Amino acid sequence: MIRQTLSPDRRVFLAGATALAGASVFGAVQAAEGDLNLFVGTYSSDAAKGIYPLIYTSATDSWTLGAALPAIENVSFGAYSPVSQHYYLLNEKDEGRIGIYDKAWNKTYEVSSQGASPCYAALDQSGGYLAVANYSSGNVVVYKIGAEGGLEQPPANRQNAGSGPNKARQEGPHAHWVQFHGDYIYSVDLGTDQVLGYSFDATTGAVGQAFEAYHAPGGAGPRHLIFHKDGVHAYLVTELSNTVIVLKAAKDGRFEATQTITTLPEGFKGESFCAHIALNAAGDRLYASNRGHNSIAVFSVAADGRLEPIQVSPTLGNWPRFFAVYEDHKRLVVAHQNSNDLVIFEIKSDGTLAPKDQKIAVSTPVFIGVSA
Structure with a gap:
């Protein structure tokens, strides 16, 4: 049975969120050892100026939000390579760009994403290759990272084709997620209801042609996928269903479905769209966010991979596009794109979520990353 967590009657305030002034704020705001040193990506607008530093101080259970780096636009996603010691930040626009920044957030390079609306980036295990999913153009590109952190040209470029039954959302391919996994790269295409696989040779960087690893039910609109540490199971969240x-x-790199479970509470009839998905380190709790219902569904994960719903927690904001799990600090941070805030939850010992009465104002937050 799903337990519906009730939203408490409470005042909304900024909990330990301090707006700092000054161009060098990223150098001035630093996390102490054992604290969280994060950054928040936003869609640029008059209110949202770029990316923001976010520090969690565990000793005082407080959060500090710094001033923006306004030169960095539309950061829909990002990745940091400890090998090259550079950030790779996606600028989600029609002519997609990848901004490359050193540890001090100095821009060192900028290249085309070779597509439109880049929305997801991933590094291989060696930190030597970067894969990017371009949503609007429906292609995935893979770059070799050069000795100085730049992206070597040309990248491997794999263009998908096709459509789905939802004519409003699936008129063409929409690559929404990409990840390296073993000897393969996998991508998720919302527009064609597919999980695609590509062979990958980490020694040479060779990327194979696409094969269909899994075809979701028509109109499901798959968005993100996460692999279980058991090496056997993966979990695919569908935006449209x-x-x-x-x-x-399977051994050939393909998948078969063993269970499909809703992220919404029984009886809900409104409009909602799934967004992000995450597993805890133990692999026994799974989290998925619902935009519209504005909640996070929490599941227990059995030894055979099956899911059992244990909670649907309201996120206390509007449109939870992204969330991040920080188990060492027993915290989960939700980024609400439409209510312009981050909301903090405590992760209880059983993996369920409890609100912390901490809300931080940030305009159109869409991604949370870990700073070097």
């Missing part, structure tokens, strides 16, 4: 599909891996 509000479900998590449990997948079991």
Whole structure:
């Protein structure tokens, strides 16, 4: 049975969120050892100026939000390579760009994403290759990272084709997620209801042609996927059908579905769209966010990979596009794109969520990353 967590009657305030002035704020705001040193990506507008530093101080259970780096635009996603010691930040626009920044947030390079609306980036295990999913153009590109942190040209470029039954959202391919996994790169295409696989040779950087690793039910609109540490199971969250599909891996790199479960509470009839998905380190709790219902569904994960719903927690904001799990600090941070805030939750010992009465004002937050 799903337990519906009730939203407490409470005042909304900024909990330990301090707006700092000054161009060098990223150098001035630093996390102490054992604290969280984060950054928040936003869609640029008159209110949202770029990326913002965010520090969590565990000793005082407080959060400090710094002033923006306004030169960095539309950061829909980002990745940091400890090998090259550079950030790779996606500028989600029609002519997609990848901004490359050193540890001090100095821009060192900028290249084309070779597509439109880049929305997800991932590094391989060696930190030597970067993969990017371009949503609007429906292609995935893979770059070799050069000795000085730049992206070597030309990248491998894999263009998908096709459409789905939802004519409003699936008129063409929409690559929404990409990740390296073993000897493969996988991407999720919302527009064609597919998980695609590509062979990958980490020694040479060779990327194979696409094969269909899994085809979701028509109109499901898969968005993100996460692999379980057991090496056998993966979990696919579907934006348009509000479900998590449990997948079991085969030796040929393909998957078969073993379970499909809703992320919404029984009886809900409104409009909602899934967004992000995450597993805890133990692999026994899974989280998925619902935009519209504005909640995070929490599931227990059995040894055979099956999911059991244990909570649907209101996120106390509007449109939870992204969230980040910080188990060492027992915290989960939700980024609400439409209510312009971050909301903090405590992760209880059973993996369920409890609101912390901490809300931080940030305009159109869409991503949270870890700073070097």
